[in-house]
């Protein structure tokens with residue numbers, strides 16, 4: 423240390439030595455501490471990488487190719503499915519050399535890596551340690567996404583800083599939004615879900631597992647109705663894809679029918695009906711003869727039935743498999759969320775009821791889950807304005823018979839009289855198989871609380887301090903499932919519009 427200090431002082435004082443001879447430059451004391459400050463590439467505007475866009479150059483490492491072969495996945499197709507854009511699989515000389523060294527067992531992987539369609543980047547450095555090569559390359563040239571299953575490599579790559587987004591809630595809205603943000607940030611930004619209830623729990627104040635849940639449009643012309651129509655349409659599109667591609671998700675396309683005895687004014691305006699229903703496959707208004715008396719109005723279409731607990735667990739699984747983090751925690755205030763991970767700048771508040779929002783209120787719903795199978799969802803409105811419905815729960819989860827809508831009713835206990843009314847109405851109106859003989863095999867009564875809000879959902883960004891933003895998305899009432907993907911899209915727009923989302927910077 424003493425020697426080092428002396429040398430430095432000398433160099434500082436002697437101003438005449440402006441250009442020391444080359445030999446002097448190399449004479450660096452061996453134990454001198456040097457700070458390596460990596461220079462930010464010019465395309466990095468704060469945390470966003472403006473150089474990264476489709477077609478994506480995807481640097482593939484050795485174990486990723488062999489994994490693709492083992493799981494029989496086509497490299498290019500699966501990349502494009504994941505990133506929704508054109509991709510160019512890219513291999514470095516080092517990766518190829520590593521595969522060659524691995525011998526006969528990896529000959530298939532080597533053949534796949536040498537496919538002439540892929541891009542090859544040449545290496546001029548010494549040594550062939552492929553991981554170092556990849557890390558070095560992506561640090562210098564921020565135009566790559568890395569495809570790897572290697573935990574160590576992932577850990578090294580993640581060290582390149584990212585600002586986490588905290589997503590409050592593991593309800594259907596929090597989970598969907600977290601997945602959407604994760605998809606969009608291409609893992610560059612860590613999403614953390616913080617919630618007191620997760621899909622394996624059954625608190626009465628956690629609405630999602632108690633939902634029907636089916637897709638039934640709600641016609642109207644208020645600003646809330648118009649916004650919800652857009653959100654519902656986006657969700658419908660997404661649910662169709664999930665139903666077709668993910669049999670384990672608990673989402674199924676089923677026939678949907680509505681019969682109304684006393685249709686409210688919104689149902690009698692043809693424009694309203696077109697706006698709310700026209701996007702649905704197989705939509706058709708029923709003729710008067712087709713409506714069973716005394717109902718006067720009816721429609722049929724392809725609806726969606728969701729096994730709500732199964733679907734929420736599936737969403738959570740997708741999130742975790744894609745690298746998402748979760749934490750069970752009860753917050754006293756939304757601000758607490760900024761302290762639950764390092765460097766949190768954005769919190770998404772999908773807490774259902776918000777935090778002491780005076781506009782929030784609950785709508786109690788009592789339903790009955792029965793074993794009797796039913797193949798369609800039918801909704802019926804009665805003269806007194808009450809609604810009855812049956813919703814099959816996909817994957818053999820029985821059928822939901824509903825249901826009440828009781829604003830601000832906090833009774834947590836199921837009412838036996840309500841159960842009786844629900845079941846006797848169901849026996850009269852719903853298409854259960856004749857074997858049921860009007861009898862129901864009850865699994866359980868359900869009481870849930872729909873997180874509603876006067877004027878509809880709150881979806882907006884709130885600045886809560888220097889560089890800190892809360893994006894609110896709560897108060898979906900009785901429509902959380904059918905609005906979920908639309909709401910997630912709206913949150914994403916707000917997050918992107920405020921420059922809060924970090925795209926992959928590799």
Ligand SMILES: Cc1cc2nc3c(=O)[nH]c(=O)nc-3n(C[C@H](O)[C@H](O)[C@H](O)COP(=O)(O)OP(=O)(O)OC[C@H]3O[C@@H](n4cnc5c(N)ncnc54)[C@H](O)[C@@H]3O)c2cc1C
Nearest residue numbers: 591592593595618619629630634636753787870902903904
């Ligand atoms: C009987 C019934 C039938 C329904 N039928 C349908 C239907 O057919 N179709 C449909 O689309 N919808 C239906 N719904 C409505 C649907 O269930 C809700 O709209 C939806 O579940 C709301 O989701 P959410 O994510 O906003 O809230 P929730 O599911 O309530 O999730 C809130 C999350 O926030 C967390 N949280 C809240 N406060 C805190 C805190 N202080 N600290 C930490 N975490 C916190 C909770 O732990 C939870 O994870 C029905 C509801 C009921 C009750």
Ligand SMILES: [Zn+2]
Nearest residue numbers: 514516545555
């Ligand atoms: Zn190399």
